[in-house]
Amino acid sequence: MPLVRIHPGDFGAEIALAYATADNFTGRAIYRADAGCFLAPEAAENLARAARQAAGLGYRLRILDAFRPSEAQWVLWNHTPDPGFLADPRRGSPHSMGAAVDLTLIEEDTGAVLDMGTPFDAFTPRSHHGTLEIPPEAQKNRLLLIGLMTTAGWDFFRNEWWHYQLFDARARFPVLSDAVLGASAMMPG
DSSP, X not given: OOOEEEOTTGGGOEEOOGGGSSOXXXXXXXXXXXXXXXXXXXXXXXXXXXXXXHHHTTEEEEEEEOOOOHHHHHHHHHHOOOTTTSOOTTTOOGGGGTOEEEEEEEETTTOOBOOXXXXXXXXXXXXXXXXXXXXXXXXXXXXXXXXXXXXXXXXXXXXXTTEEEOTTHHHHSOOOOGGGGSSOOBOOO
């Protein structure tokens, strides 16, 4: 199954892959800095739809993760085997199918990131959709994001405000390894 590369600026989106830097819960880069952002074609279409809707309201999408090779899923799982926030790689993650995206919203005019109440990859109950344990402004921002994404055809994962996936991804898409990209996205060793 071919994946579609999402380039910086496509759909007006910003790409800031968290796992291509040490600024993630593992404290180290998992992907090479030039790994690229990829999605299944259907996911790319839904992302474009969400981006158009966000732009109409004065926002842009900031993509934090998209296709995550199965090898990367194992690295994350081996670091923090928490099924409440990470898919067990034996089961398969929609990220490893190119059928999921992690993202947030930024203001189109200023580039300011909207407050979502917790950082990306905060593995706490405060990251759950619908929590009242965050400030009202952050609750509104999460509701805006979930509204944009679900209207564009995405399903959400209740434990992570940042995670959206295609419906029935595990039944419709295979788990893909790093080899599908042709050039490794993974950091050595």
